[in-house]
Amino acid sequence: MEKLRKRWLSLYVENQIGVLSKISGLFSGKSYNLDSLTVGTTEDATISRMTIATVSDDETFEQIKKQLNRQVEIIKVIDMTEMFIKMKEILYVKVKKCTAEDKTSLFQIAGTFKGRVIDYGRDSLLLEFVQTGAKNDAVIKLMKTEFHNIEVVRGGSVGIESISVMDR
Amino acid sequence: MKKISGNKLLIKALKEEGVDTIFGYPGATTIDLGDELYRQDDIRVILPRHEQALVHEADGYARTTGKVGVCLVTSGPGATNVVTGLATANYDSVPLVCFTGQVPRHLIGNDAFQEVDIVGITRSITKYGVTVRNRDDLGRIIKEAFYIARSGRPGPVLIDLPKDVMAELGKAEYPTEVNIRGYKPNTGVHIGQLKKSIKLLHTAKKPLFLIGGGINIAWANGLFTEFARKTQVPVVTTIMGRGGIPTEDPLFVGNLGMHGAYAANKAVAESDLLFSIGTRFNDRITGKLDKFAPNAKIVHIDIDTSSISRNIQVDIPIVANAKDALEKLVEYGEPCDTKAWRDEIRGWQERQPLDMRKHHTMGPKDILDVMNKEFEKLIVVSDVGQHQMFTAQFTQLDEKKQMIMSGGLGTMGYGFPAGIGAQLGNPDTPVVIISGDGGMQMNIQEFATAVLEELPVIVCVFNNMFLGMVRQWQKLFYGKRYGMTNLRSGALYRESGSQEMPRYTPDFVKLAESYGAQGIRVEKREEIAQAFCRAKENKNTPTLIEFVIDPDEMVFPMVQPGGALDDMIVD
Numbered sequence: 003m004e005k006l007r008k009r010w011l012s013l014y015v016e017n018q019i020g021v022l023s024k025i026s027g028l029f030s031g032k033s034y035n036l037d038s039l040t041v042g043t044t045e046d047a048t049i050s051r052m053t054i055a056t057v058s059d060d061e062t063f064e065q066i067k068k069q070l071n072r073q074v075e076i077i078k079v080i081d082m083t084e085m086f087i088k089m090k091e092i093l094y095v096k097v098k099k100c101t102a103e104d105k106t107s108l109f110q111i112a113g114t115f116k117g118r119v120i121d122y123g124r125d126s127l128l129l130e131f132v133q134t135g136a137k138n139d140a141v142i143k144l145m146k147t148e149f150h151n152i153e154v155v156r157g158g159s160v161g162i163e164s165i166s167v168m169d170r
Numbered sequence: 171m172k173k174i175s176g177n178k179l180l181i182k183a184l185k186e187e188g189v190d191t192i193f194g195y196p197g198a199t200t201i202d203l204g205d206e207l208y209r210q211d212d213i214r215v216i217l218p219r220h221e222q223a224l225v226h227e228a229d230g231y232a233r234t235t236g237k238v239g240v241c242l243v244t245s246g247p248g249a250t251n252v253v254t255g256l257a258t259a260n261y262d263s264v265p266l267v268c269f270t271g272q273v274p275r276h277l278i279g280n281d282a283f284q285e286v287d288i289v290g291i292t293r294s295i296t297k298y299g300v301t302v303r304n305r306d307d308l309g310r311i312i313k314e315a316f317y318i319a320r321s322g323r324p325g326p327v328l329i330d331l332p333k334d335v336m337a338e339l340g341k342a343e344y345p346t347e348v349n350i351r352g353y354k355p356n357t358g359v360h361i362g363q364l365k366k367s368i369k370l371l372h373t374a375k376k377p378l379f380l381i382g383g384g385i386n387i388a389w390a391n392g393l394f395t396e397f398a399r400k401t402q403v404p405v406v407t408t409i410m411g412r413g414g415i416p417t418e419d420p421l422f423v424g425n426l427g428m429h430g431a432y433a434a435n436k437a438v439a440e441s442d443l444l445f446s447i448g449t450r451f452n453d454r455i456t457g458k459l460d461k462f463a464p465n466a467k468i469v470h471i472d473i474d475t476s477s478i479s480r481n482i483q484v485d486i487p488i489v490a491n492a493k494d495a496l497e498k499l500v501e502y503g504e505p506c507d508t509k510a511w512r513d514e515i516r517g518w519q520e521r522q523p524l525d526m527r528k529h530h531t532m533g534p535k536d537i538l539d540v541m542n543k544e545f546e547k548l549i550v551v552s553d554v555g556q557h558q559m560f561t562a563q564f565t566q567l568d569e570k571k572q573m574i575m576s577g578g579l580g581t582m583g584y585g586f587p588a589g590i591g592a593q594l595g596n597p598d599t600p601v602v603i604i605s606g607d608g609g610m611q612m613n614i615q616e617f618a619t620a621v622l623e624e625l626p627v628i629v630c631v632f633n634n635m636f637l638g639m640v641r642q643w644q645k646l647f648y649g650k651r652y653g654m655t656n657l658r659s660g661a662l663y664r665e666s667g668s669q670e671m672p673r674y675t676p677d678f679v680k681l682a683e684s685y686g687a688q689g690i691r692v693e694k695r696e697e698i699a700q701a702f703c704r705a706k707e708n709k710n711t712p713t714l715i716e717f718v719i720d721p722d723e724m725v726f727p728m729v730q731p732g733g734a735l736d737d738m739i740v741d
Contacts (some may be wrong), residue, residue, distance in 0.1 A: 016352060018300075019301070020289060020290070020293070024293055027294055028294070057629065061479075061483075064479065065476065068475045068476035071475065071476075073351045074297070074318060074350060077350050077351050078352075
């Protein structure tokens with residue numbers, strides 16, 4: 003049995019009341035890990051697309067896919083774990099009670115980590131990062147060690163299959 | 171265009187689906203539907219006395235007729251009372267469509283009187299559930315519900331009906347076609363995989379068929395029997411698969427699992443090819459997983475992909491309906507040389523036959539032996555507990571006999587109402603219900619239903635004055651501390667030997683009589699046959715036979731909890 007690792011699923015689901023609850027309930031009811039879940043509508047208003055990240059072993063992951071596939075409201079299950087995909091997550095970090103030096107270093111952090119400062123106050127800054135989940139993890143870790151008064155909101159990853167770029 | 175109410179469309183839909191019987195209990199949100207039912211004659215309406223029993227009745231009806239069982243209950247408590255029945259049906263793959271009333275749409279979410287989110291409550295125990303939010307969707311949703319319930323791996327579907335949607339006028343047409351983009355049950359069979367499995371079967375030295383409830387659900391018993399006889403491979407079954415082959419066939423070894431026959435569990439442990447059909451390798455049949463069938467390659471045919479390689483890693487997975495697969499297998503199968511293997515199994519059977527100690531007055535096996543003799547054609551319905559295991563061990567089944575029980579969920583209180591449903595669906599077949607004194611009291615109110623519907627069900631209550639299965643564990647593993655299992659005394663009564671225990675209550679015979687049913691008490695072996703004869707003569711009312719059983723009767727063999735399958739306590 004392969005050890006636990008992170009895996010990605012993309013689902014096409016009916017855009018109906020209760021579908022999100024059904025899927026999250028399946029994960030909780032069967033004790034599957036649910037690392038992140040994002041959902042939004044698609045070009046077809048009757049269909050939503052979900053991106054799910056889970057940490058699981060091979061057998062459990064197989065079972066997760068099978069259980070999802072048998073749900074009436076789930077139209078298609080795509081395993082993106084080994085596919086070439088584009089996947090990003092939006093992350094906001096608000097840093098409060100900043101000194102002037104703090105602000106300078108925040109601009110430097112934003113530049114280094116491909117983020118942007120998108121809002122500015124007398125003693126606070128708001129940064130935005132659109133990165134992979136792992137890079138956002140690193141940003142949060144850094145911010146937590148450098149600053150004491152931060153507020154973090156992250157969106158969960160959304161992914162889509164690549165067209166021509168064959169890396170992840 | 172002609173417009174009709176949602177209520178009228180539902181009645182029309184039921185007729186078009188060929189529904190001849192529904193099980194309903196009325197309430198504020200379904201009173202209009204009740205009125206529509208009152209004004210028609212095509213659909214028979216059964217009025218149980220409790221919604222839990224109602225679902226079990228529809229379940230028993232469905233399992234014994236192959237039709238979809240239809241339930242109609244009101245909102246709120248009517249809906250919450252169906253939960254146990256739906257879960258029971260879900261675990262045993264029984265096709266049901268359950269309509270629940272709901273408060274009008276503008277009240278949903280208000281904590282209105284008798285409002286519950288029943289779709290949310292039952293989400294994890296139904297195959298599908300939905301609230302009808304637009305009158306225009308009603309016909310399509312009902313059509314889909316029946317299709318989902320009976321296709322693929324069957325299961326219960328819940329349709330929640332807000333009262334105002336049902337009153338609204340709309341399209342009178344009921345759709346004829348279904349197309350659900352997220353639900354395409356498997357209808358084919360992978361021939362390549364089947365041929366691989368057959369090759370393994372032909373080359374194995376100790377092949378064994380493991381048959382689960384899927385065979386009975388697909389009504390594929392006859393086909394499987396033909397296949398087994400052609401290949402000469404011995405057969406073990408789960409309790410839900412019992413009857414997959416006639417139990418008196420020399421190829422049938424017995425049930426496997428926690429209370430399986432010694433030879434059956436030994437055969438699994440020694441087999442080099444386990445050819446399994448329609449089972450999910452539930453923990454009650456596998457015992458300790460890493461010791462399960464340690465020498466065997468495993469073929470697994472199941473309609474549900476998620477049942478394959480879930481508990482047990484499978485060598486050849488085949489996703490198919492048992493009947494579709496068997497139609498091909500019968501064609502491909504050749505006689506296998508299993509003589510030495512069958513002799514080895516026979517040795518185990520002779521060394522440790524499935525039997526019970528001979529009790530000086532009357533034991534459970536005595537009753538089942540008489541039942542086997544007294545009926546040529548029979549539906550046996552069991553409740554849950556020790557008596558269920560006795561029934562599963564000793565009931566003889568063939569093409570004229572069927573046995574149903576709550577196998578997956580193990581629902582006490584299932585037996586009696588399910589037997590009523592079975593009798594309603596099979597008026598010409600005798601129905602014998604085996605229950606314990608505990609489970610009997612969980613739905614005893616259904617005597618009223620059975621008496622009013624003039625159903626000649628024969629209810630055998632194995633009264634040992636205890637909740638026997640739990641008591642058995644207490645006796646074996648908990649130092650004989652019978653907490654909460656003594657039905658004659660208080661929950662924590664401690665036996666001192668000198669005190670006299672209170673009389674057993676209720677008096678089942680008088681209770682049956684008070685409902686207008688026949689009641690018989692049997693205490694000796696010699697009285698059993700006569701009691702069954704009297705019951706058979708009683709053609710228009712139920713008969714309850716109370717068999718007074720020694721509480722120390724135990725179900726053996728028993729696999730040690732947490733132990734390997736061949737690690738059995740035999741007496």
